[in-house]
Amino acid sequence: MSFFLLMALYGILAIVxxxxxxxxxxxxxxxxxFIIVAVAALSFYREAWRAIPVIVFFGVITDVASGGPxxxxxxxxxxxxxxxxxxxxxxxxxxxxxxxxWIAMISVLDKLVSAVFxxxxxxxxxxxxxxxQAAPAQAILDAAIAIFLIPFxxxxxxxxxxxxxxxxxxxxx
Amino acid sequence: xxLFQKKTRxxxxxxxxxxxxxxxxxxxxxxxxxxxxxEILRNIITPPQRMFSSIGDAVxxxxxxxxxxxxxxxxxxxxxxxxxxxxxxxxxxxxxQKENGRLRxxxxxxxxxPYQAIVAKVIANDPKAEFxxxxxxxxxxxxxxxxxxxxxxxxxxxxxxxxxxxxxxVLLIIDPNSTTDVLVxxxxxxxxxxxxxxxxxxRPSYYLTRMxxxxxxxxxKDGDVVVTSGFDRIFPAGIPIGTVNDxxxxxxxxxxxxxxxxxxxMDELQEVMVLLSGAKKTASKPSEE
Numbered sequence: 001m002s003f004f005l006l007m008a009l010y011g012i013l014a015i016v017x018x019x020x021x022x023x024x025x026x027x028x029x030x031x032x033x034f035i036i037v038a039v040a041a042l043s044f045y046r047e048a049w050r051a052i053p054v055i056v057f058f059g060v061i062t063d064v065a066s067g068g069p070x071x072x073x074x075x076x077x078x079x080x081x082x083x084x085x086x087x088x089x090x091x092x093x094x095x096x097x098x099x100x101x102w103i104a105m106i107s108v109l110d111k112l113v114s115a116v117f118x119x120x121x122x123x124x125x126x127x128x129x130x131x132x133q134a135a136p137a138q139a140i141l142d143a144a145i146a147i148f149l150i151p152f153x154x155x156x157x158x159x160x161x162x163x164x165x166x167x168x169x170x171x172x173x
Numbered sequence: 174x175x176l177f178q179k180k181t182r183x184x185x186x187x188x189x190x191x192x193x194x195x196x197x198x199x200x201x202x203x204x205x206x207x208x209x210x211x212e213i214l215r216n217i218i219t220p221p222q223r224m225f226s227s228i229g230d231a232v233x234x235x236x237x238x239x240x241x242x243x244x245x246x247x248x249x250x251x252x253x254x255x256x257x258x259x260x261x262x263x264x265x266x267x268x269x270q271k272e273n274g275r276l277r278x279x280x281x282x283x284x285x286x287p288y289q290a291i292v293a294k295v296i297a298n299d300p301k302a303e304f305x306x307x308x309x310x311x312x313x314x315x316x317x318x319x320x321x322x323x324x325x326x327x328x329x330x331x332x333x334x335x336x337x338x339x340x341x342x343v344l345l346i347i348d349p350n351s352t353t354d355v356l357v358x359x360x361x362x363x364x365x366x367x368x369x370x371x372x373x374x375x376r377p378s379y380y381l382t383r384m385x386x387x388x389x390x391x392x393x394k395d396g397d398v399v400v401t402s403g404f405d406r407i408f409p410a411g412i413p414i415g416t417v418n419d420x421x422x423x424x425x426x427x428x429x430x431x432x433x434x435x436x437x438x439m440d441e442l443q444e445v446m447v448l449l450s451g452a453k454k455t456a457s458k459p460s461e462e
Contacts, residue, residue, distance in 0.1 A: 015218060015300055019308070020225040023298035028440055029372065031302045064214040067299050067306025067334060067344055114303060118349070126349045130370045131303050138302070 002160050007054045010038060010156065015065045029134050030141060033107070035062055037146045039077045040106045041153045043084035044093055055081050068114070069121055076113040080106050099150065100143040107142035111135040206319065207337040219340045222297040222308065230443075272444070278326035279446050288409065288448040291315055293323075295442050296340065305348035305370050305380070305439065306331075311447060312339040320407050322448045328413040328436035329353070329401060330445050341447075345439050346414065347380035354405035355384065355414060358398040362391035366399060366414055366433055373418075376434050378441075382415065387429040393417060399433050409448065 014034035022032050035058050042051040059074030066073065084106070092098045111131045118127035207215060279292060293309035311317045313336055321333040323343045331345040344351050351368040364387040373381040387393060397417040403410025415435035422429060 012217060012221065016221040016225055016297075018300040019297040020222055021229050023300070024440060029302050029370075031300070035300075060210075061214055061218065062300060064211050065218055065297070065299075065308075066301045067304040067342060067348060067350065068301055070211070073301075111303075114301075118303075122350065124349065124367075126367070126369055127303065130349060133371075134302060 003050060003157050004054065006157055006159060007038070007042075008057060010153075011035065011054075011058045011061050014038070015061050019065055026141070030137050032145060033138070033142055034145070034149065036077075036080075036107055036110055036142055037103065037149045038153055039080055040084070040103050040146065041150050043081045043106075044088070044099075044102075045154065046157075048085075051081065052078075068118070072114060072117050075117060076110050079113050080109055083109060096147070100146060103146040103150075104139040104143040107139040108135050111138065206313065207335045211335065212337045215337050215340065219296070219308070219337075223310065226294075226296045275326065275444050279324075279444060290324075290446045290448050291317075293317075293341075293445055293447055295445065303370060304350070305345040305368060306334060307343045307345065307439075307442060307445075309341050309343055309445060309447070310339070312337050312341050314338050316449055317341045317447055322408045322412070323445050324412060324448060325437045325442055325445050328415065329408065330437055330439070330442065332407055333447065343445065346435060347382055347439055353408060353414065354402045355399050356402045356410075357391070357393050357417070358400050358413075360392035360397070362387060362393050363402060363404075364391075364431075373432070373434055379434055379438055382433045382435055384417065384431040384433050385428065387431065389422075389427065389429055391429060393420060393429070393431060395420060 018031060018034065025032060039055055039058060042055055046054075055077045056074055059077045062073035062077075063070045084102075091102065093102050111134070115128040115131040118131070119125065276292060291311055293311040293315075295307050296310050297308040299306045309323075317333055317336055319333050319336055323330045323332060329346055331343045331348070331351060334342040334344040336342075345368065346353055346366065347368040347370055349368050349370050353366045354363070355366045356363055364384045366382045366384050369381050369383055371381050373379055384399060395417055399414045399417060401408040401410055401412040401414065413436055415433045417431045418434055419432040420429065421431065
């Protein structure tokens with residue numbers, strides 16, 4: 001239960017930060033995306049019954065906070081999850097460099113899904129232009145964030161009240 | 174692994190997909206009253222957004238004033254102690270003055286429109302870089318409804334998209350989902366301004382919009398001012414949008430295209446005004462924060 005609660009808090013905080021303090025950082029077309037990194041971490045490391053509800057929740061809150069059509073982020077994140085699970089047994093992602101590469105690929109996939117979805121919904125090519133132009137730089141940024149964020153997320157989702165309040169000496173024993 | 178086991182593994186994927194279909198089917202368009210599930214989530218997200226936005230404003234005020242004080246120290250060391258004592262007052266006064274200036278600009282601009290309007294504060298931007306929308310601190314409780322026009326001190330900002338009880342999302346004119354029926358002020362040539370969400374080198378930190386469906390014989394040139402036509406029954410006629418740049422006259426085709434640089438810098442919006450369509454002009458409601 002604490003896993004779901006912690007991840008819900010993470011998602012809300014990430015969306016709030018991305019839409020306020022970090023909304024123009026580093027630039028208005030290139031953003032810190034803590035959600036996509038979390039989606040990647042969930043896809044790589046957590047079992048389906050834990051990962052899917054959290055990924056759907058992340059998609060819902062992203063869609064609620066964003067001006068895009070409702071359902072776009074949910075769809076995009078679930079496609080990412082599905083793709084990662086399909087190739088998980090065939091790829092190496094534990095090593096640092098490999099993980100960074102795969103996070104960049106996930107970021108590009110997210111943008112591609114958004115571009116295709118928006119083109120299908122609106123019939124206008126301008127979305128694809130905007131999204132694809134920003135995709136390479138965004139992928140590099142997402143991969144760079146993942147270096148720090150994935151270890152944090154892995155520590156964070158196992159956090160419990162006991163772990164926080166337990167004396168350090170006892171943990172050492 | 175049996176076929177049944179293989180199929181049961183797909184169930185966790187099928188459930189959310191069905192959920193998506195359900196959500197998508199409930200979505201009828203960009204401008205609407207937020208459904209209950211969205212309203213619940215927005216009510217979770219909006220309070221921290223308001224809080225973070227307020228803290229951000231305060232911190233940026235302190236930051237900018239801090240540099241101003243460094244300059245003052247270098248110029249006059251004797252005043253340092255005095256300045257330090259008055260620092261907090263100065264910061265507060267400076268912020269209030271800036272806000273007053275912005276609100277005065279908005280109010281004087283508002284006088285040109287025979288509509289009742291309310292001032293709203295921008296509390297959040299779009300978390301997705303490819304979409305350009307803002308969240309304001311006014312909702313259904315303040316009389317805000319979907320598709321109401323939103324203006325800034327220099328011109329058109331956008332229209333209301335999703336609304337909930339205490340906040341609303343504004344679809345900016347620079348968003349690729351946005352379309353506005355416009356006229357060239359000088360020649361009355363008609364076209365559509367659509368968002369591109371792309372920056373322009375013509376005016377740093379501004380976004381570009383495109384004017385489409387202009388007739389080939391239209392009288393239009395660089396520097397022409399583009400205003401709303403009022404024909405779309407969303408925006409009142411005559412709200413300035415921007416100036417024409419880079420007219421594209423291809424050899425073939427029925428229509429002309431032109432880039433339009435909006436008057437408003439969407440990244441710097443802090444207060445906007447919602448025109449309560451159809452209502453008669455009365456005193457505006459002051460901003461909460």
